[in-house]
Amino acid sequence: MYIRKLSKRKIYNIQDEFYDQNKHANMKNIGLLIILLSVIISCAKNNKSEGYTINGALRNLPDSTSVVMYLDMDTVLDSTIVMNEKFRFKGKIERPRRVMLRIESTKEGRLFWLENKMIDITGEKGNIQNSQIEGSTTQDEAELLLSRKDSIYEKMESLRDMITDANRDSLFLVHEKMIDQEVEINKEFIKDYPNSYESITVLNDGTMQRLGPLETGKLFSLMNDSLRSTKEGKTIADFIKLPASPKVGEQYVDFKQKNMEGQSVKFSEVIGKYTLLEFWASWCGPCRSSNPELIQLYERYKDNGFTIVGVSLDTNKEKWIKAVQQDGLNWQNLSDLKGFHSKPAEVYGVTAIPENFLIDENGIIIARYLRGNNLEKKLKELLEK
Template sequence: MKYLHLKCLILLANLFIAAILPTLVLAQGYPFIIKAKINPQKKQSKVMLWYPDPANVSGVKDSAEVKNGEFEFRGNIKFPGKAILYTMPDYNDLELFIESGTILIQSSDSLANAVVTAGPLNKDFAKLQKMLAPVNKKRTEIYTDYSKALRALPENADKKVFEESWEQKKEWARSERKKIYQDFITRMPNSLVSIEAIQSSGGFTPDFKELTTLFESLTESVRNSPSGKEYQKVLSKLSQTSIGTLAPNFTQKDTTGKLVSLTDFRGKYVFLDFWASWCGPCRAEHPALVKTFNEFSNQNFTIIGVSLDQLKTRDAWLKAIVKDGLTWTQLSDLQGWSNEASTLYNVQFIPKNYLIGPDGVIIAIDLKPESLKEKLGQLLPK
């Protein structure tokens, strides 16, 4: 479970930075050195590093051997940004900001408990982490207790009631974290770290107007910095895929190689669903989504699936479609997270979906299958 959690953490951080830095190219980079020393008794053999690169949506991935608890990285980042380190085989992780200069990491224990000594960005990031620590601890407890309760749930139990009761606790943690992010932004309007805090405060369902207001509260120097200008592009893209806007059109191939456009379905209610064969949460929703599709498919409603699979996982994508019984239109350019449609819609996590009206206007975002069924029941004739 810890490994899976780490993979999600890495993915979320990866997608956040990639969203902020899609096209920026700087003439001058930021040379950095990371020097670390952790407890050699932990017997770590390798450490992995990920940091952003504006020329590569997947960022830069690097690795180093750990010898006697010590390791080192040298590089030149094109843009200061949040990075993730994790050791193997224990997958303890550490978040930090890569900025110009030497970054020292020390721990008498594991990497997760290390102290980072570096420049102003890491000092500001440390303040944010300290503010988040209490609610993060509580959130971990909530998810740990949820997992235990889910494993102990009787087969005949009402899972809907169970999930709703735990969702209230999860929502409390999300709400508290959001308050802390916004408090940090208010206290630190002159810090580039506040841009990340804005992104994080938006969570999985960001509100364009809310994030714009937060961004405008930052100092002029931060807003006009390279990262500030790039985040303005993110906000612009978000404004184009918000409720009430015309859904951006795109064209991709279906499973037979036929080109299909979103506008081909104008006149119908369309549920645009971003997923992938390797996405567990996506596929867990498919049984309920299939039921909803079968119930409403003859009432001016359809689904378009857009997969973030890659060329190398094409067979897995096709097998998943058959296994999960997905009989609606399936599209993909097999470019993974660089999928043209997902980039157009600024998709930072999956599952991600948009309910689009017959006029092509977005009317809802991030609906669970049950909520989709309820919404369609309101929109379509009985």
């Protein structure tokens, strides 16, 4: 057998070559390992950011209790059951959304902001509405805004307990001032957090009607494109194109709505010598309780040129028509069934009902917020000369 002898130099050269090859291979392996780890970490981060996990812990809830999460108050987003006083939801949403967590057996609920994060909910049966929510940035912002308005809401609650037939008109004006204070707080919050989903929700949910198109437009301009492209953002974009809300001493703004038969009616075609433009709804207790007074005034002065045009902020046609028939409202009744986003409500800046505007024969708004004795005195002054 022939064995080729290698010189020490040759052996060293081969060892060096082998070492270099191994070194190169090891470096490639390390590089691949780094890339692999980066991909794993990236995937983990993406998985974390792309979905939400809700961990709920509600004391005293029995096993198998159904927990349902509603989107937009009536659309079921997900459901699960309680085990050992705990429950979990996992999923993904395109953007932060306000959802309702409801215990089906007790009908208790908790409204909160859901976003693609790890969210913890802790509470107990019988007090679900005060459950603690942790992990949602938008929810934290919403609770901050709520804390700024706590004192106003407390005053509003005490005010409701004081209402009687004798002081209702004066307390209504006090309530209106409180709403103005609330709107100012909302404005400051929107300026502080212009890119919060809570901000665009608050602006869309009554604040813009109170502020009017011009001031709403200034706040809307502070918000980013993501907020502007939402359903709420598009509603606000349409609103700021409207004319400014008319004030007392200014000309009324005409509009068109459908009556109960589905026919389009133009406001300017049904006004009288003096017209009360009355905003109300079937679900509004104070509206319904004041209807008998309106009927009396209508019957007393209709032959003198007084008329009423009711604009309902209902969203359900059957309930609207049923309320009109039950209360015996024999004047023009109109609605587009869009609630507070009704065009007349938006144009006239209506954010609370009952609300009304008294318009004279020249189309000038001569009074607003007239109720009970104040309305009766004004009509007597105008029509019993």
